[in-house]
Amino acid sequence: MTSSILKPADDSRAWVEIDMSALRHNVRTLKSRLSPGCEIMAVVKANAYGHGAVEIAAQLRQEGISTFAVATVGEAVQLRESGLDSEIVVMSCTAPQDAGLLAAYNLTQIVADGDHARALDETGYKLSIHIAIDTGMHRLGIEPDNMAEIEGIFARENLKVEGFATHLASPDSLDADDIAFTRTQCDTFMDAVNALKSKGYNVGKLHMQSSYAVLNYPEFTCDFVRPGLSLYGALHGASTAKNPGLRPVLSLRARVAQVRWVKQGESISYGRTFLTTRPMKIATVSIGYADGVPRQMSGTGAQCLVHSQRAPIVGRICMDMLMLDVTHVDNIGSYDIVTLIGRDVADEIRCEEFAHRAGTITHEVLCHLGQRLPRVYLP
Numbered sequence: 001m002t003s004s005i006l007k008p009a010d011d012s013r014a015w016v017e018i019d020m021s022a023l024r025h026n027v028r029t030l031k032s033r034l035s036p037g038c039e040i041m042a043v044v045k046a047n048a049y050g051h052g053a054v055e056i057a058a059q060l061r062q063e064g065i066s067t068f069a070v071a072t073v074g075e076a077v078q079l080r081e082s083g084l085d086s087e088i089v090v091m092s093c094t095a096p097q098d099a100g101l102l103a104a105y106n107l108t109q110i111v112a113d114g115d116h117a118r119a120l121d122e123t124g125y126k127l128s129i130h131i132a133i134d135t136g137m138h139r140l141g142i143e144p145d146n147m148a149e150i151e152g153i154f155a156r157e158n159l160k161v162e163g164f165a166t167h168l169a170s171p172d173s174l175d176a177d178d179i180a181f182t183r184t185q186c187d188t189f190m191d192a193v194n195a196l197k198s199k200g201y202n203v204g205k206l207h208m209q210s211s212y213a214v215l216n217y218p219e220f221t222c223d224f225v226r227p228g229l230s231l232y233g234a235l236h237g238a239s240t241a242k243n244p245g246l247r248p249v250l251s252l253r254a255r256v257a258q259v260r261w262v263k264q265g266e267s268i269s270y271g272r273t274f275l276t277t278r279p280m281k282i283a284t285v286s287i288g289y290a291d292g293v294p295r296q297m298s299g300t301g302a303q304c305l306v307h308s309q310r311a312p313i314v315g316r317i318c319m320d321m322l323m324l325d326v327t328h329v330d331n332i333g334s335y336d337i338v339t340l341i342g343r344d345v346a347d348e349i350r351c352e353e354f355a356h357r358a359g360t361i362t363h364e365v366l367c368h369l370g371q372r373l374p375r376v377y378l379p
């Protein structure tokens with residue numbers, strides 16, 4: 001017996017569609033906003049926010065991007081094994097037990113503090129590193145006034161310092177206090193780096209801006225920006241001062257499994273939370289919370305698109321299925337396509353709307369999309 005991985009048929013129950021032309025458009029749009037000499041370090045952690053890290057990185061490489069960032073050493077190894085020849089920066093804290101992987105796969109590690117640097121150095125592997133400075137996020141990094149700790153890392157025999165990073169806490173806020181805080185974070189970072197420069201250290205490449213900071217603070221000038229979400233075109237519109245004209249890359253679609261009429265006063269789905277207020281035509285759709293449609297979206301009035309019309313989700317979302325009220329939609333039948341995120345001819349549900357209904361942000365929606373959903377790439 002041979003085993004083979006079957007490609008999903010055209011009538012596959014649910015899938016994620018990735019529009020590579022939208023990705024290319026977003027790269028070009030972001031590039032046009034960068035100051036001369038500044039490049040994109042593309043953030044492709046969490047399977048490129050659910051878009052498929054290997055495919056997305058390969059496409060970005062073709063668009064001229066030559067530096068990538070991931071969260072974990074495992075994500076970096078996957079990209080390297082796929083043939084990606086570019087610099088790959090690992091942003092979260094890699095344990096010394098994995099230092100051999102950093103060296104073998106020629107990865108760049110962001111070190112969190114002096115202890116992290118010491119532990120990596122003591123493994124004996126020769127490693128390329130960037131140093132994280134904590135300018136107010138209080139997540140990873142060394143306090144900028146702790147020059148001795150930073151200089152101690154430069155003195156480590158096996159570590160080569162090739163850059164410095166910080167991370168901004170509120171680049172998506174247009175509130176005056178948050179803007180002031182963000183500017184202070186930037187100044188603090190630059191002051192620390194300049195102090196090191198004046199002591200004769202080569203600080204290497206600098207980077208601090210995630211997506212919202214690229215758009216809201218184009219005047220910050222570093223060697224790299226670190227956008228993730230904006231590459232995928234899934235920003236929250238209210239969080240940027242100007243509409244950058246980015247295009248959503250991802251759509252989430254599923255097929256109708258069954259359509260039936262239900263009498264008035266009947267309950268739909270688990271827990272009997274929804275009762276029909278009139279005879280209702282109900283479509284069962286083959287997608288559920290195991291595919292990344294959050295269960296807490298149940299009962300919120302969240303809608304899907306079918307035949308380009310909006311239809312509300314009724315009753316509790318199940319693990320593999322959910323139900324829609326399609327009373328007003330004519331000619332609907334099994335295998336018809338339902339759009340949960342994306343465009344269906346005349347109407348569109350943005351990831352932002354979907355996230356709002358789920359009580360979260362687009363980042364979380366995208367990285368929770370089910371691993372079992374096939375990713376279909378449109379050129």
Ligand SMILES: *Cc1c(COP(=O)(O)O)cnc(C)c1O
Pocket residue numbers: 043045091167209210211212226227228229230363
């Ligand atoms: C995830 C992450 C980014 C990218 O953030 P977006 O908001 O998706 O652009 C950048 N830098 C760091 C340190 C991150 O963890």
